[in-house]
Amino acid sequence: MKDLAIEAKQLVKKFPARPGTGDKKAEGEPSPAPKKGIWPFGRKEPKAMFTAVNGVDLQIERGEIFGLLGPNGAGKSTTIRMLCTLLEPTSGTAQVNGFDIVKQANDVRRSLGTVLAGERSIYWKLTGRENLEYFAALYHIPQAIATKRVEELLERMELKERANELVEKYSTGMRQRVAISKALLAQPPILLLDEPTLGLDPQAARRVRELIAELKQEGHTILLTTHYMEEADLLSDRIGIIDTGKVIALDTPEGLKRRIDQKEIIRLELTGWHDDLADKLKSISGIEHLTTRQQGEADLWEVNLHAQNSRAALPRIVESISGNGTRLVNMNIVKPSLEDVFIQLTGKALRD
Amino acid sequence: METSVTQRSLGQPGLRSDLRALMAVFRREWTIFRRYPSWIIALFIWPLIFPMMYILTARALSGPDGSGLAVFMKTTGASDFIGYIVIGTTVWMWQNIVLWDVGFSLRDEQMRGTLESNWLSPTWRFSYLLGRTGPQVISMFMFITITAIEFGLLFGVRLNGSPWMILLMMLVAIPSIYGLGFAFASLVITVKEANAFVFLLRGLVMIFCGITFPVSLLPGWMQSISKWLPQTYLIHGMRAAAFSNAGLAELASDLIPLLLFGIFWFVVGYFTFLWMERHARKTGAIGQY
Numbered sequence: 068m069k070d071l072a073i074e075a076k077q078l079v080k081k082f083p084a085r086p087g088t089g090d091k092k093a094e095g096e097p098s099p100a101p102k103k104g105i106w107p108f109g110r111k112e113p114k115a116m117f118t119a120v121n122g123v124d125l126q127i128e129r130g131e132i133f134g135l136l137g138p139n140g141a142g143k144s145t146t147i148r149m150l151c152t153l154l155e156p157t158s159g160t161a162q163v164n165g166f167d168i169v170k171q172a173n174d175v176r177r178s179l180g181t182v183l184a185g186e187r188s189i190y191w192k193l194t195g196r197e198n199l200e201y202f203a204a205l206y207h208i209p210q211a212i213a214t215k216r217v218e219e220l221l222e223r224m225e226l227k228e229r230a231n232e233l234v235e236k237y238s239t240g241m242r243q244r245v246a247i248s249k250a251l252l253a254q255p256p257i258l259l260l261d262e263p264t265l266g267l268d269p270q271a272a273r274r275v276r277e278l279i280a281e282l283k284q285e286g287h288t289i290l291l292t293t294h295y296m297e298e299a300d301l302l303s304d305r306i307g308i309i310d311t312g313k314v315i316a317l318d319t320p321e322g323l324k325r326r327i328d329q330k331e332i333i334r335l336e337l338t339g340w341h342d343d344l345a346d347k348l349k350s351i352s353g354i355e356h357l358t359t360r361q362q363g364e365a366d367l368w369e370v371n372l373h374a375q376n377s378r379a380a381l382p383r384i385v386e387s388i389s390g391n392g393t394r395l396v397n398m399n400i401v402k403p404s405l406e407d408v409f410i411q412l413t414g415k416a417l418r419d
Numbered sequence: 420m421e422t423s424v425t426q427r428s429l430g431q432p433g434l435r436s437d438l439r440a441l442m443a444v445f446r447r448e449w450t451i452f453r454r455y456p457s458w459i460i461a462l463f464i465w466p467l468i469f470p471m472m473y474i475l476t477a478r479a480l481s482g483p484d485g486s487g488l489a490v491f492m493k494t495t496g497a498s499d500f501i502g503y504i505v506i507g508t509t510v511w512m513w514q515n516i517v518l519w520d521v522g523f524s525l526r527d528e529q530m531r532g533t534l535e536s537n538w539l540s541p542t543w544r545f546s547y548l549l550g551r552t553g554p555q556v557i558s559m560f561m562f563i564t565i566t567a568i569e570f571g572l573l574f575g576v577r578l579n580g581s582p583w584m585i586l587l588m589m590l591v592a593i594p595s596i597y598g599l600g601f602a603f604a605s606l607v608i609t610v611k612e613a614n615a616f617v618f619l620l621r622g623l624v625m626i627f628c629g630i631t632f633p634v635s636l637l638p639g640w641m642q643s644i645s646k647w648l649p650q651t652y653l654i655h656g657m658r659a660a661a662f663s664n665a666g667l668a669e670l671a672s673d674l675i676p677l678l679l680f681g682i683f684w685f686v687v688g689y690f691t692f693l694w695m696e697r698h699a700r701k702t703g704a705i706g707q708y
Contacts, residue, residue, distance in 0.1 A: 187532025204443030205540035207436035253428035
């Protein structure tokens with residue numbers, strides 16, 4: 068039997084839909100039939116519900132980094148919030164470190180170190196050291212151990228020199244290191260890291276990624292959510308791709324990429340892109356998916372085409388894009404990346 | 420460097436740990452309070468400004484020879500009309516500040532983004548409200564002491580009673596005033612906005628509790644409502660303790676209802692908090708701005 072750090076079975080979370088947003092629901096879910104009677108009083112219309120997470124199953128083994136990947140609004144953060152007991156599932160069950168997230172919520176909290184997305188999870192009017200001392204008390208760490216632990220983490224996160232300055236004077240990267248230190252204070256076996264590199268400059272993001280890799284080496288189980296494909300690819304032992312509240316694929320990064328190994332990615336760089344061109348390219352036999360991305364401010368577009376046989380499709384592609392103000396600047400046939408796997412599975416790019 | 424990770428965290432649950440966490444919330448709040456310099460204005464200027472409005476109105480209405488004040492003192496039984504007004508307005512300000520400070524404490528944390536990170540810890544969650552209340556109680560006692568000193572120095576208001584009896588009245592009023600604040604704090608998290616409720620409640624206290632006049636002046640139906648507001652007993656008792664040298668026996672008619680209201684409002688505050696906590700886990704209200 069597997070030694071699981073986290074196990075979720077058919078987790079569902081529904082919220083009342085906000086007025087004006089209509090009844091959003093995950094694909095395949097029937098709309099509730101509106102109840103209307105002759106008597107207009109005393110009977111409420113059923114509340115429209117929005118399904119944020121729709122039957123998520125997860126099995127995360129001890130010591131692994133599990134990446135949960137998906138675009139904004141896919142259900143990543145809601146899943147994390149259920150696992151860390153901030154939210155109660157509408158249905159389904161989950162266990163964290165062997166504890167039920169509803170019935171043994173406090174044991175779950177004791178087993179977890181969580182970094183939620185956003186940099187305001189710590190007090191800006193306290194110093195870095197005061198923040199850590201405060202959270203050490205909240206996590207019930209005895210005073211003598213807490214003092215030692217705070218010093219260790221300040222040292223490790225390279226915050227010691229500025230530990231007595233107010234957090235409001237820190238850079239975004241330093242604040243994120245305080246937030247990660249907070250999650251590590253109690254040396255919890257499981258870490259939930261929700262978008263830990265969001266908003267960081269490249270150097271600070273790299274430092275955080277190195278740290279995540281070190282934490283795995285020390286034996287922490289890490290559930291990482293991100294919408295940076297490269298990050299998930301680099302760090303994760305296994306990846307779950309989540310879209311519209313469902314896990315639509317789950318495998319190792321290599322396993323996921325193998326799924327479209329027989330496919331090729333034709334990457335074009337064009338100027339003078341127009342929407343009619345998309346229809347033309349999609350109509351070419353053997354082309355399965357098309358995504359576009361504007362490169363910076365200039366009129367330069369990256370176009371990715373998934374093809375069964377690039378050699379057969381290339382002449383028709385070149386023919387389609389010539390003329391009408393469009394100019395081919397560069398063309399490559401590349402190995403599929405995780406992003407391409409995501410496009411293959413969902414039909415859209417991750418940052419859509 | 421980290422040691423290897425076990426399946427148990429370093430945390431050691433228990434009553435002692437929960438008390439340490441409560442003290443940590445208290446210390447955090449006190450540290451943050453001191454780092455905003457506006458507290459000096461709140462403590463030294465505001466106690467003078469609000470009562471002054473009523474004191475000057477009373478002077479203006481008393482006529483050129485001040486004869487109206489004699490009528491006022493006869494009606495109220497007060498020996499010092501300024502002291503009479505200051506006690507009423509100070510109780511009103513106490514309740515008002517608690518509604519804003521304690522009532523919006525969780526909402527403030529939510530707006531800062533720190534509420535969720537507190538909620539993620541295994542600490543008894545009521546600590547976040549109780550711990551935040553501690554510095555608030557201290558600052559309010561400082562506020563009331565400064566009020567007494569300022570009006571003593573500037574207007575010659577003198578206490579004619581035991582300061583211990585005044586202190587007793589205030590201590591007994593704490594559960595009512597803060598229990599209401601706890602209930603408020605929980606509702607504000609759920610509905611996100613509660614200005615209208617604050618205005619309504621402080622309006623009720625202003626009119627029905629006799630902050631500048633005796634409740635006996637109110638029509639009968641209004642007096643019936645006054646009896647259901649703990650602030651009525653606090654104002655009456657503090658005036659009696661401060662200016663009529665009332666002892667425990669004379670104050671019992673105010674102390675007993677205050678104690679009963681205290682139990683009621685504290686229980687209401689606690690259970691409203693538990694309800695909110697449960698509701699927030701279902702709806703995600705903790706993380707919503």
